[in-house]
Amino acid sequence: MKKNESSKNWVEKEFSISEKFLKSAEKTLEIEEFEISVIAAYDSLFHSARALLFKQGIAEKSHYCLIEALKELYKNDKALIGFLKSIDQVRVSRHRLQYSGDSAGKQEAEFVKELAEDFLKFSKAKK
Template identity: 45%
Template sequence: LLFKEGFTEKSHYALFIFIKDKYKDKIEKKFINEFNNLRLERHEITYGLDKFIVNKEETKQVLEIAEEFLKAIIKLV
């Protein structure tokens, strides 16, 4: 979506803000919120001090949400 609008990604946070502002009426809020939640979790897993365990069920749920989100994005491209 960024490239479509002539932008390049500088950070996951910038991508979140861009989608939230530019596509708030075209992408369901649940996808935008989940994208942000997963962005924050990824940041904590990568840079946090605490050990983070992800279980199989949570992983399956995230993949299902990502698949739905991708379908919504494809419709916009």
């Protein structure tokens, strides 16, 4: 992590990217490409989380560090901490799907897509 005040200018772009990946997650879920849907929904989660970090004027160096930094910055926000715990589990699942060839089912894909929808709304509303 490093302080980067100009990152505050990137917040809206991150939300746009998050929305784009969420649409991809929805479309791939419809055609039962569950693994791709989970990956796209995770990417939506990642960019929503990144927007939250950028709002604080901080840039991240890795997916793991992003989650850990947000846990520290918002340690008193129980709702956000709950989201971050779920996002971290999805991060691990996405890694296994993408790099180990694991499979995902409809239930997992639906859960991750819904999590991404909820987190995008939550992140946009967060000050």
